Amino acid sequence: MFLRATTRIKDGKEHRYWSIVENRRVDKRRTVQKTVLYLGELNDSQHESWCHAIEAVDGKQNKQICLFPSERVIPKDVENGISVDLSKLELSKPRQWGACWLSSVLWEQLELDEFWHKRLPPSRKGTRWLNVLKTLVTYRLIDPGSEWKLHRLWFDQSAMADILGESFQIAQKDTLYRCLDKLTEHKAGLFSHLKRKWEELFCAQFDVLLYDLTSTYFESVPKGEGGLRQFGYSRDKRSDCQQVVIALVVTTEGFPLTYEVMPGNTSDRTTLKGFLKSIESQYGQARRVWVMDRGVPTEEILQEMRESASKVDYLVGTPRGKLSALEKEFLDKPWKQVRTGVRVKLVEKDSELFILAMSDDRSLKESSMRRRKLKKLWSRLRQLQSMQLSHNDLVMKIGAAKKDAGRAYSLVDVDIPKTPADPSVGTFSFALNKEKVKQARRREGSYLLRSNCIGEAPEVLWQRYIQLTEVEQAFKELKGNLSIRPVYHQLDARIEAHIFVAFMAYCLLVTLKQRCKSLASGLTPRSAIEQMAGIQMLDVHIPTTDGRMVELTRYTQPDKTQQLLLAKLKLELPTQPPPKIHSKTTFRNRFRATPCGEDLSKPH
Numbered sequence: 001m002f003l004r005a006t007t008r009i010k011d012g013k014e015h016r017y018w019s020i021v022e023n024r025r026v027d028k029r030r031t032v033q034k035t036v037l038y039l040g041e042l043n044d045s046q047h048e049s050w051c052h053a054i055e056a057v058d059g060k061q062n063k064q065i066c067l068f069p070s071e072r073v074i075p076k077d078v079e080n081g082i083s084v085d086l087s088k089l090e091l092s093k094p095r096q097w098g099a100c101w102l103s104s105v106l107w108e109q110l111e112l113d114e115f116w117h118k119r120l121p122p123s124r125k126g127t128r129w130l131n132v133l134k135t136l137v138t139y140r141l142i143d144p145g146s147e148w149k150l151h152r153l154w155f156d157q158s159a160m161a162d163i164l165g166e167s168f169q170i171a172q173k174d175t176l177y178r179c180l181d182k183l184t185e186h187k188a189g190l191f192s193h194l195k196r197k198w199e200e201l202f203c204a205q206f207d208v209l210l211y212d213l214t215s216t217y218f219e220s221v222p223k224g225e226g227g228l229r230q231f232g233y234s235r236d237k238r239s240d241c242q243q244v245v246i247a248l249v250v251t252t253e254g255f256p257l258t259y260e261v262m263p264g265n266t267s268d269r270t271t272l273k274g275f276l277k278s279i280e281s282q283y284g285q286a287r288r289v290w291v292m293d294r295g296v297p298t299e300e301i302l303q304e305m306r307e308s309a310s311k312v313d314y315l316v317g318t319p320r321g322k323l324s325a326l327e328k329e330f331l332d333k334p335w336k337q338v339r340t341g342v343r344v345k346l347v348e349k350d351s352e353l354f355i356l357a358m359s360d361d362r363s364l365k366e367s368s369m370r371r372r373k374l375k376k377l378w379s380r381l382r383q384l385q386s387m388q389l390s391h392n393d394l395v396m397k398i399g400a401a402k403k404d405a406g407r408a409y410s411l412v413d414v415d416i417p418k419t420p421a422d423p424s425v426g427t428f429s430f431a432l433n434k435e436k437v438k439q440a441r442r443r444e445g446s447y448l449l450r451s452n453c454i455g456e457a458p459e460v461l462w463q464r465y466i467q468l469t470e471v472e473q474a475f476k477e478l479k480g481n482l483s484i485r486p487v488y489h490q491l492d493a494r495i496e497a498h499i500f501v502a503f504m505a506y507c508l509l510v511t512l513k514q515r516c517k518s519l520a521s522g523l524t525p526r527s528a529i530e531q532m533a534g535i536q537m538l539d540v541h542i543p544t545t546d547g548r549m550v551e552l553t554r555y556t557q558p559d560k561t562q563q564l565l566l567a568k569l570k571l572e573l574p575t576q577p578p579p580k581i582h583s584k585t586t587f588r589n590r591f592r593a594t595p596c597g598e599d600l601s602k603p604h
């Protein structure tokens with residue numbers, strides 16, 4: 001420990017404020033400083049008194065202390081020997097360490113300290129915003145929840161204070177919220193930094209981009225007009241809640257390139273044009289293939305992509321209704337097997353390539369769904385036909401049956417009288433439309449794609465399209481494992497910051513996913529985090545016979561499963577923190593300060 005002074009100009013006069021600071025080693029390469037006591041302004045005598053006190057507690061140099069059980073006599077030739085009462089050994093403050101340490105390893109691999117160091121400098125009062133951000137992201141990765149839960153429960157139950165060499169100060173509510181206010185302006189720079197790191201670490205490719213949208217909702221009282229929070233189409237089936245729309249661009253390996261947060265009533269078809277310009281301005285012009293689902297691009301956008309000076313390639317799903325216009329062109333084209341149970345055929349028309357894909361597995365699934373829906377609809381219509389209903393009640397119940405049946409309703413011709421009649425049996429009739437059923441059977445398992453990548457092999461195009469599952473997986477991770485929903489924030493800036501932290505946690509998760517893919521095939525990143533979370537940290541207190549207290553902060557030894565995981569991921573745990581010794585008074589007052597004691601790194 002040592003005294004550290006900070007100066008501040010106040011009313012034209014320089015004031016010097018003193019604090020007691022200790023050095024804490026975080027890992028093999030880094031040491032951080034923790035303020036244990038704030039003393040304010042000191043005169044010369046007070047300053048000298050505190051210096052003597054620090055020397056008495058800490059010592060100017062680390063000492064090698066030899067520990068002996070109380071029933072054993074200390075040999076005369078042993079200098080600095082201490083007797084300890086092992087019968088009064090105490091274990092306290094168990095906290096989760098392993099997953100927090102794994103998160104810090106992923107953070108270092110992406111060199112995020114280097115990126116954020118200049119962008120999040122410490123405050124005048126010494127708040128290290130970088131460590132606050134690390135805490136927010138690690139919390140979102142391991143056990144996501146609200147900032148209030150982090151402040152009230154999670155921080156004390158984790159070892160983040162030990163890993164970062166910080167106190168509870170960084171987990172104060174206001175500190176967490178103020179950190180959120182400093183983040184979103186650096187979003188573009190962060191993704192450019194991450195792109196370079198992923199290229200270095202995993203040789204990631206960024207020539208095929210997957211684009212899709214989702215929404216997330218709010219569990220709070222709806223606000224008025226304006227802002228991001230709006231009512232709109234909810235992918236989470238929460239139309240009763242206001243929401244925001246999130247548009248995301250990822251690579252075929254799941255690495256995110258950028259995202260945007262838009263008002264909840266934004267139409268999918270209005271978003272693509274801005275993203276094309278955003279990617280080009282941030283990452284430069286390059287030959288990229290945009291892969292999208294149907295409903296995202298409009299015909300006008302696709303035409304602009306084909307006719308632009310730097311031709312933009314695309315591959316997009318197409319509604320089945322388009323297949324009717326192309327059915328004759330596809331008839332004489334041969335099928336080409338792209339993998340077991342999947343075959344494709346191509347038609348080139350108007351500077352575009354149309355790809356008809358047929359999947360046997362998808363055909364069986366759609367056929368089963370159609371039969372189940374049709375059987376349920378048929379049973380319901382027979383039931384309604386036998387009931388005594390007024391015209392209005394009949395129309396409403398058939399409308400409910402239509403909604404429940406979905407597309408299967410179009411396969412049945414239902415004849416309802418246009419004018420009300422007296423309630424009687426047989427007020428309407430229905431029959432199966434065999435032609436529509438035959439057409440539905442013929443198209444089951446098929447889907448139509450379109451692209452301007454003329455000359456590209458059909459198996460390559462098909463493979464690119466099915467990789468859209470990566471962006472769907474990204475949304476699944478964000479909504480499930482990282483709990484981006486529901487959102488409780490009220491201000492637009494805080495809403496965007498909440499989503500930004502969730503995406504930073506996803507970047508750590510996808511980095512771990514790639515490490516598992518290359519080093520531990522078959523292991524999911526969530527399983528790795530859960531296994532590492534089993535390594536706990538706790539404090540061991542051993543009283544000495546002369547009234548002092550020996551403290552050892554230790555993480556538990558990994559079990560065989562955790563050892564195997566560490567070996568496969570080529571990770572090595574850091575050395576255990578050195579032991580410390582405290583005076584009796586100091587130990588009792590540790591709720592006010594956590595002084596650093598003598599180094600007992602080689603006890604007997």
